[in-house]
Amino acid sequence: MSPTANATSAKGLAGESDLGRAIEELAECSQLRPLARNLFEITFQSPAIAELARPGEFAQIWVERSHIPLLRRPFSFSRADRRDGTVAFYLGVVGDGSRRLRALSPGDRVRILGPLGRGFTLPETPGRSALILGGLGAAPFPLLAERLRQLGEEVVWVNGARTADELYPDELIPPGVQEIVQFTEDGSQGSTGRITAGLLPLLKEVDRVYACGPNHMLGAVFQLISSSSLARLPLEVSIEAPMGCGFGTCLGCAIPLRADGTNTEPVIGLCCRQGPVLRGSLLDWEQLLLQPAHLA
Amino acid sequence: MSPTANATSAKGLAGESDLGRAIEELAECSQLRPLARNLFEITFQSPAIAELARPGEFAQIWVERSHIPLLRRPFSFSRADRRDGTVAFYLGVVGDGSRRLRALSPGDRVRILGPLGRGFTLPETPGRSALILGGLGAAPFPLLAERLRQLGEEVVWVNGARTADELYPDELIPPGVQEIVQFTEDGSQGSTGRITAGLLPLLKEVDRVYACGPNHMLGAVFQLISSSSLARLPLEVSIEAPMGCGFGTCLGCAIPLRADGTNTEPVIGLCCRQGPVLRGSLLDWEQLLLQPAHLA
Amino acid sequence: MSTLSPPFDARVDLGRGLVLKNPIAVASGTFGFGFEAEALAGISHLGAIFSKGTTPLAREGNRPPRIAETAAGMLNSIGLQNPGVEIVCVDYAPRWASWPVPVLVNVAGADIAEYVMVVERLTGVSGVAGVELNISCPNIAHGLDFATEPAAAARCVAAVRAATDLPLVVKLSPNVTDIAEVARAVEDAGADAVSAVNTYVGMKITLPSRRPVLPGMGTGGLSGPAIKPLALAAVARVRRAVQVPVIGIGGIASPGDALEFLVAGADAVQVGTANFNNPHASREIVEGCLQYAQQHHLRRFADLRWQELEFPGAAEEGMRSD
């Protein structure tokens, strides 16, 4: 590990992203299409970044050259196509920054910095993966599913939401998924109940789990698995933290880590460099979930 | 005169605009067309304001709902058409505010407040008017020329610039203008020289003068006329000052006035309420021209 | 929540009998003496109006340019242009007397005698509901603003207090090391309420001219959204320091902004710069705040206050900025 501003906390816990891979590209918006209520897919012509992006990594998009909003916004790669040089992001409209992205027209250019962060660990030998997502929060999964398929991995797609229309749309589920399991709290589609309710039997059949969604859902998934007989099942989660820079200098994206089982003192990691994808066991979930859902 | 924040200075010098006439309207951009290099015409559907606007009055346009730029931008009405409910403005691109207006697309909506300020005094009995403009700065003249024509007034159009391509385009000169006189400093079109060079003979033939352009040009026109045998020729100028509000509360648009010949102490007036159109003799030109051309 | 929840009460008591019908007022220097807004957008929705700063005699103000825009803010250097207290009392106050909104006159002076002179003249004038002392004025005797020295501020306030029984609001400057200290000093000296904040000293430079835009020393007062986070911190600090009502000011442009100040400890707020780019701002803010109160079943706006300000404790631990 290279010496960085983060040296106090990162020691032995998680590697850090390789900043040498990140590129600043002036990317041209080529398409913006609605996927579901309040979910859009925005595609950019960004060949250099498309070449490099891996599942779970993210980009910092400079939404606006005037000073409001001031900071870039982080988005996980949803697609990265080396052949046509495009990258795509799933865009949920939350506040000013995402609203301005939503307002881009094909031909508009924005500066994109990426790839940043550490993505998902891909399997060394093919097996079976569960991709667990809460609601529409599938952002990094299309790219992950594509790469897994290329590796010959079988994929189970596990999606939970309150009602059917908050589920990730069936027609968008990436090709090559072997099994689709859906939960809705009101029973309007798939099994009735929270995602955690029927999860364990399912997970008995997989070699690893990738999860993405609101932090509290990720925490529930971790809790369920780690307190079960599947405690040793590899689990990687993609988490979110407010980001000032995305590359380790502002120290704004602090996340509470737990040392590898031995050290019980929480330590501080950086979501942008040791994350956004982390082994579930590395996070201090209790501290993490103390933080307000409404960050800002 | 009503008692206002400006009561110290306005007494007896110039009337004030009637704020009761101003309306806030959510106006839809219906057209944006280039007129000349860096000059555009932007048209809005704004029926209530179109009904009221008079030549020389202005509107405050809320360019951007986020806070950059913070303040509205003042623009003189170039056209106001009661029949189709449109108002139009001439738009020179200077900085951030005008650039954002320039970027509007038909269908976009902005809040417009107007009409504001005091416009040109229209003749009570028809005669002959000179409309003097520097460069492209013709903003209020199309509307003025139209109203003068309706009153049966003859109009002489007097335009000066450094070179031919900085003159206001011939094809845009309002219909009904009887005579067109042009000056260029390099002689590339019309007579050679500054506008002030050949002005006096021309003005012998008119009953009143309306002038619009950079403050220093207006000052030169005033100086020329007032030190000539035409000193009593009615001259009205449309001047500019940085505006915080446009309706008399910020006291930001202070302009130095000279009391009607009797009082030689300069006093402070408000461009937005006693102007932007003022009798040339009311202004303290020496003080006014001390101000930097680059306001910001 | 019971279906028979007690009715919402929007009123705010600023002390000495001055009760506003709602906590939304407009800030001095951003609303003239109320007549422009009366003609343009109406005033009856307002909790109170704070007039342009008023001095013993008329003032012409500074030479232009007087304003300059900055990122999400504006600088002003108006120089207290005003018609003088006599015109205020004779021409303006009689019209205010019939308004459904209390008007407080913002008072400025070059020394304590001037403050006292203006306030004495205003006392007993029908239509004048109270005064707000702008103590961010250069103290001619000592060079510094009254607002920057707790003792000087207190002397000024005590002298004015002795001269009037009008509701007395003292407006604090944020350009100080510890605004809480000044707030306590003016509370002790008899202020019925404090308002915070006035503008921050700022400068804009233009490259073409290689000098400041504003005349003289080139400085002006910064206002607008840019200062909102600073003003919120100042208001929370003042709230902890004094018992009297606190009026929050600084960058308020939306109902949400106003409510944030109430969370930060303000009892009422003043809308300032936002009046310039939106003459309907204060009305939109009043309506938005009342709507929020209803939707969230508040009994009074004070329910919004950050609990930590009422019951200090856990938050006192040492977080620090860098």
Next chain:
Amino acid sequence: MSTLSPPFDARVDLGRGLVLKNPIAVASGTFGFGFEAEALAGISHLGAIFSKGTTPLAREGNRPPRIAETAAGMLNSIGLQNPGVEIVCVDYAPRWASWPVPVLVNVAGADIAEYVMVVERLTGVSGVAGVELNISCPNIAHGLDFATEPAAAARCVAAVRAATDLPLVVKLSPNVTDIAEVARAVEDAGADAVSAVNTYVGMKITLPSRRPVLPGMGTGGLSGPAIKPLALAAVARVRRAVQVPVIGIGGIASPGDALEFLVAGADAVQVGTANFNNPHASREIVEGCLQYAQQHHLRRFADLRWQELEFPGAAEEGMRSD
């Protein structure tokens, strides 16, 4: 202007032998210890690097959330997360030693002894080109920041001065009544240069939670374009107060912003928050400033300075803000 105009000299002398190749540096806490930027965007264009604040021992920093956006600005409450001076000397400094850019270590402490301890450790370490004292740290013994009390600031600086012959920059807090007074005090106590400004105390509130976003007391430090006008005014004020070089900081995001600080009296500048949203900001600023200097036939950047700061006179007349 003669066709044989003297060549442009971009260098800036900060005293005690520390000469920057150009006046554009990066601000403490916005550039880590330089390694991220080295990997991402390069560092060789820079006049200097000011490191993240360094304390005697490692610090974990504050609990999240640590940052929050405001209008044209951001608040931070990082809590001085850093690996401690030992790691800086042993792991980082050796790498800096080979860089074409001087690195100054920003130093923070809880009391004078801690400042002295850190600076003593840094003295003589190859790769450490100087220190910048962040005196906006709570003084454990007295409760207030050193930076808010001229006498306390002077004591701290004098103690450090006695302990090192490294170039010593003292970084001033803007959260004071009179920054000039503090600047003079630290100059007298032996500072080779002063830098201004650090962040402004601010707060962000969210309505859904009815509390501040940042933990603890809810305050953080405001930086970014919102503070540029405040920082320019502070720099001009400091410039009039001291003889030593002044480093301007606050909201610089473009070449024009940097040049404005030079007009306002700064000898050099630091780019801060802009490094976050644009890792190429400092390079773009260096290039833009050099280009401006050429186009305008400057001999040195100091030619830009507002003449009134050099020859005070006419501007002293009494303009005032409201």
